[in-house]
Amino acid sequence: MEFSPGILTWMLVAIAGLNLSISVFAFRRRGVRGAIPFAAIMVCVSFYSLGTAVRAASVTLPSYRIGTIIKYAGILLLGPTQFWFALVYTERSSLFNRRRWALLLAWPLGVFLLVLTAPAHDLLWNVQGFIRSAPVAEVARTDGPAVWLTYIYHFILAIITYLLIALIGLRRSDKYRIQVILMLIGGIVPLVGATILLYLMGPTAAWDPTAFAFTITGIVFAVALFRYDFLDLIPVARHKLVDVMADPVFVIDAGNRMIDVNEAGTELFLDQAKDPIGREASDLIPSFDSLKDDSGTHNSEVQIETNKGVRFFNTKETTLTDRAGTAVGSLLIFRDVTEEYRVKKRYTRLIERSSDIVTVIDRDGTIASVSQSIEEVLGYEPNELVGANFAETVHPEDQEEIRSELSNYVEEYGYSNTYRVRVSNADGEWRIIEAHARNLLNDPFVKGIVLNCRDITEKQEQKRELERQNQRLDKFASIVSHDLRNPLNVAMGYLDLLESEMGDEHNESLVTVQRQLDRMEDIIEDSLTLARSGEAVTETSETDLEVLAHDAWENVDTGEATLVVKQTLQLQTDRDRLLNVFENLFRNSIEHNESTDLTIKIGPLSDDFGFYIEDNGVGIPENEREQVFEEGYSTNKDGTGFGLAIVRDIIRAHGWEIRATESEMSGARFEILCVKTVN
Template identity: 40%
Template sequence: MTWQYTPEILPYVGVLFLSVLLAGGLTVYTVVVWTDAMHQPTVRAFVGLNVGCALWAGAYAMQLLSVTVSTKRGWLTVAFLGAVLVSVSCFTFAVAYSGNERLLSRRTALVLAIEPIVAFVLFTTQYRNLYTQRVDTAVVSDLVMIDRTFGPMGIVHVLYLYGLLVLSAGFLLRTIYRANHVYRMQASAVLLSIFVPLLANVVWFLELGPMGNLDFTPVAFVVSGLVYAVAISQHQLLDVVPVARTAVVENMRDGFLVIDETNRVRDVNAAVRSQIADDDNESIIGRDIAAVFPEVMRIVRDGPSTDHAQIAVDSSDRRRLFEVQVQRLSNDERFRLLLLRDVTDQHAVEQRYQALIENASDLITVIDDNGVIRYQSPSSTNVLGYDPSALEDRNYTEFVHPDDRERIAGAFSQGIEEPSSSEREEYRIRDADGEWRDVETVGRNLLDDPFVDGVVLNTRDVTERKKREREIRRKNDQLEEFAGVVSHDLRNPLTIAQGYLEAARDAVDCEYHDDIEFAHDRIETIIGDVLVLAREGQAIGETERVDVEQAVEQAWTHVDTGEASLTVVSDRPIVADEDRFLQLLENLFRNAIEHGGSDVNVRVETVADGFFVEDDGPGIPADDRRDVLKYGYTKTEAGTGFGLAIVSRIAEGHGWSIRVTEGTDGGARFEFVTDSQPITESLEEDALSNG
C-alpha cells in the first residue's frame, strides 16, 4: 500500500488525528464517569456523536494519506458511516436535551435509517452512478486528491444530513430561548459545536475549499471537541439536562435549587423564587446561597443526607416552615440538589390535631402489637389521675380489671390479626387511686400505617352512665315486680268477683248487674294499660323501615272499628319499631272511635317530616290539648286515661315529637315529627341499588 507524506498535508493530518484523540477521549470519559447514566438518551447520543466524529476524522485522514482510488474509496466508506452517525446522534441529542424524548421512538429510528441505508447501498455498489457519477484521483500541489462528482442520490444524502443538523439547531435554539441561564450556556455550547462543522462542510460541498477542495469538516471537530470539553467541565452538560423541565421542575410545588461546590446557585424553580423578594431568575443564578437563602446554610454545611431538616422562613405575610433535603445531583461531587417542601399548612394541621388530642376528655392511647403503651394523651391525668409518662412502656392490660382481662386480651389478639379492623369493648380499668372505673374503648388497628405503627385506643369514661344504667335496671326490676303484683294480686280477686257476678245473675234478677260487669271490664282495661306502661314504657326494640300503609291496615284489624272508615295516604316508609308503631296506631284508633263514634272517619297520612292521624269527630278543645297525653286524663266514663299516655311514651321512645291540634274536618289531629334523615338515606340506597 502506497502512502503520500508531503509537508503540505502532514499538519492537516495531524489536526485530524488530534480530533480523533479528543473525540475518543470524550467517549471514554463519558462511558467511565456516566456508566450509571448510559440508559439516558442524551448520554447515549453524546457517546454516538463522539464515536462518529472519531470515525469521520480518522477515516478522512487515512484517505488523504492514501494514493490509490480503491484505498481512498475504502476510507471514504468509513467516513460515510461516521458522518451518518454524527448527524443522527446530534439530532437525537438535541431532541432528548430539549425535553422531546417522546419523539425518539422505534418508528422514528426506522424512518431516520431509511435514507442512510439506501444511500450507503448506492454508494458502495455504484448502482447506475446514482450516488457518485465519477470517482477518480487528481494531483494538486504534488498531492493525490480524490476527484468525484455527486449524483442525484449523493446530493439528496448530503442535504438529508444537513436537514438533521438544522433540525437539531432548531431544537437547541428553542431551548436557549425558553431556558434559564445555566441551560442557555449548555445549549449554546452544543449549538456552536454543530454550527462550526456544518459551516465547514457547506464550504466543502460548494467546492470552495483550498487544495483541490480539501474538506475541513473533520478539522472543525477539534473546535467541537474543545467546546464539548468546556461545556462538560464548566456548564455541567451531562450533569444538568433540561429534560421536560418546564413540565416537571418548573411546575413542582416543592422547591428545587441546584448549587455548585462554591455554594453558588446554578438553578432554581418558581417555588423557590416565590420565597425570595427578588423574583428575577437571572438575578438569583450565580449568587451565593448564603445571600439568597441564608436559612439553608446550616443544612448545606452538613452535606447530603437522606434526612429531612426543618427551617423557618419569614415571608411578607407569615412565617413558613420548610423541610429541606440535600442530595448529590450526580456522581460529581461539585453539585448538590436542595429540595424544599413547604410544610406550613401540614404543621398547622398537626398542631391543631395535637391540641385537640391534648385537650380532649377522652383517652387517646397508642399501643404496639404486644400491648405496650407507646403514647398516652394528657387527658389521662384528669380522667384516671395518671401522668402520661408513667403509663408509657407499660402493658395496657395490667390496668384492666382481672375479670375483664382475658376478654380484652382476646379481643386485642383478634384485632391484631385483622389490619385496619375496629372493635368496641366495655370493661373496667383501675385509676391512680385504685378505684375501678367503667370505660368504653374503640380500638383501631393501624399497625400497617407507617405514620402510626400501632393500635389506637379511644377510651371514654362511662362510669356515671353505668351508674345510671344500673339505677334504671333497679327501677325496671321494681316496675316488673309491680307489674307482677298488678297482674297476679289484682286479677285474682277480679276473676273471683266476675265469677260471683255470673252466679248472682243466675240466682237473682238485679238491675245493677250490668253496672257491676261494666266496672269489672273497666278494671280489666286499666290493669292491661298499667301493665303496658310498667313492662314496656319507652322501651324501643330494633328499628327498621316500616311500610306505613301495611302497618295501618294491620292495626285497624286489631281494633273493634264498627262502622268507622279508614283512609291511608303514604309515599314513604317510617323508620320505627314495628310492634310499638302498631301499638301506637291501635291506641289512636281506639281513641278516635271512643270519642268520635262507631261511624267516625279516620285518616293516616305521611308528610315531609313525619306523619299524622286525624278523625272527623268532635275534636279536642284547645284548653285540653296539653293534658290529653298525661296519665289518667279522660273525660269519659269508659276511658282509662292511659291510651294516649302510651302513645306519648312510644313516640318519646322513638325520639319523635307529638303535637295535638285540630283536624281538617274539625276532629282531633295527632302530628308526629320523625327523624326523616334515616328514611331519606334508605330511599337513596334503594334507588342506587335498583339502578
C-alpha cells in the same frame, strides 16, 4: 441539459455531502429527543448546497432551472424545520397541532408549486438569460413580490427560532449557556450570509455565502449537540425535572452564592426584585443561615412564611464535586411536606382531643404509649403508665380474664375484640372501661396491640338505674293487677247475681253500675299499659314499618276507614310495644272521626329520619296539641285519657320524640322522630 462543473461546484457538492453525513449521524441517534428535527435541518441544508452547485455548473437554462428547484426545496423547508427543532428544544411541541402546522406550511408549499411551474408564468420571477456561464453561472432575473415575501417568511421563522433557544438557555448554568451560545452563533452565521447575498450580490449569484454558512451552522450545532451531550442532557429534560418541579431547587456554589434556581424556588425568595444569580443565598432563601446545625448538615424540617401562607419543607443537600472530587457547591432541595405535616398534626390533635384513650401495648402486655386524653379521663399524665403492664392496671378480679384473652390471640394479626374491665383512676376510684383491642403487632408503623378505651361508668350506672326503675314499674303493675282486679272481679260477680234477682224496674241502675265497672276495667288495663310503657327499651330487632302498620290495623275495629302506607322503613325497635303505639293512634283517629271517608296515611319524614301517621279528619286544635299527650286528657267522656300518654311513653322509651301537628288534609298528624332508623 449541459453542465460545466468547476471548483465552486465541487466545493458545494462536498459541502452538501458533509451536511448529509451530519444528517445521517443524527438520524442514527433518532431515539434521542431532538435528533429527527436536527437531521431534517441538515437534509434541507444539503439540498440548498446541492441546488446551488447545479446552478453554478449549468450551461443551459433548463439545467439551471433544475438547480433552482433543488435549491428551493431546501430553502422552503429550512425555516419550518428550524422552527420544529426550537419547539422540541423548548418543550413547546404541544403548541402546534396539525391545523397550525398546515397553516405554517401552506406558504412554502404554495411557493414550491410556483417554482415547479415557473417557465409557464411570471408569478415569481422573469429570467432574461445568462449574465455569465459555467463554472460560475449567473442569470439575469427580475424577482416578484412572492420571492421577497418568502425571504421575509424565513427570516421571521429564523428569528423566532433563535429567540426561543435564547430565552430557554440564558438563565441556565454555565454548561447550558455554552450550548445556547454555540447554537446562537451557528444561527447568526447563515443569517449574515443571507443578508450579504440579498443586498450585495443578489438571489441568483453563484457565489452564495449562505450555502457555506449553513455548513458552519451544522458543524457548530453538532459540537453543541454531541460534545456537550445536548441530545442526552437536553434542557427539555432539565425543564421537565427541575423547572416545573413543585419543590424548590437551588444550586449554590462554595461561596454560598446562588448559581441556579427553578421557578418554585424563586417563589420563596425574600427579595424577588432582582436577578438571583450570583447573589448571596442568605439574602434570598428564608432562614438559610439557620438551616445548618453545628455538624454542617441541613435540618430535616423548616417552616417558611410564603404568599400562600405558612409552608413546611424537608431539606436535603447534595454536595457537588468536580472531576477531581473537590466540592464546588451544593444542590439544595426543599421538599414541600405541608400537607403531610398538616395530616400528621390533625391526626395528633384528634388523638389528643378524643374522649377515648388510645393505648398501644407490646407482645408482653407492656404499655408502649398512651394518648393525651388519659389525663382528662383517668387523671394520669400520658407518660405515667408507659412501661407498666396493662393487665396490672386493671381490677384484680379482671386481670386473669384480660391476660387470658390477650395471650390467646397475640399471634393472630388483625384479631379484634371488646372487653369491659375496671381500671383505677389517679384518685384511686374504680372506673368501668370498655376496651376495643386490635392486634397490629405485624404493622410496621404500629408494632403493638391497639386499645381504644372508653369510660362507660356513668352509662353502666344509668343502665342499672333503668333496670331498677323497670323493676319498680313491674312491681306497681303487679299491685294494680292483683289488688285492684280482685275486688273488681268480685263486684262484677255480685252484679251478675243482682241482675238475676232484681226486677226490671232496677235495670237502668244495673246498667249504670255495669258501665262504671267496665270503665274501671279499662282504667286498670290502661294503667298497666301506661306503667309498662315507661320501661326503657333495652332489646330491639329490625322491624318493617309497613308490616307492623298492617298488623296493628287488623287488631283495631277500623270500620270503613282506609290505611295507606306510602313508603316503608326498617326500624330498630321493640316490635310489640311499637305495635301498641300504632293501635292507640289508629283507635284515637277512629274514635274522633267518622270512619266512612276516613283515610289514615303512613310514610317517612325523610330518607333516614322518622315517620308520620296522619288522617283527613277534624284534626287537633293548635292550643290542645301539647295537652293530648298528658295522662287523663280526653275529649271522649267514655275514654280514659291514657291512650296518647301511652304512645308518648313508648316513644320516649325508645329514645325517640313525638309531636302533634296538622296534616296536609287539615286532619291530625303525629310525627315520630326516630334517630335510630336504618334503610
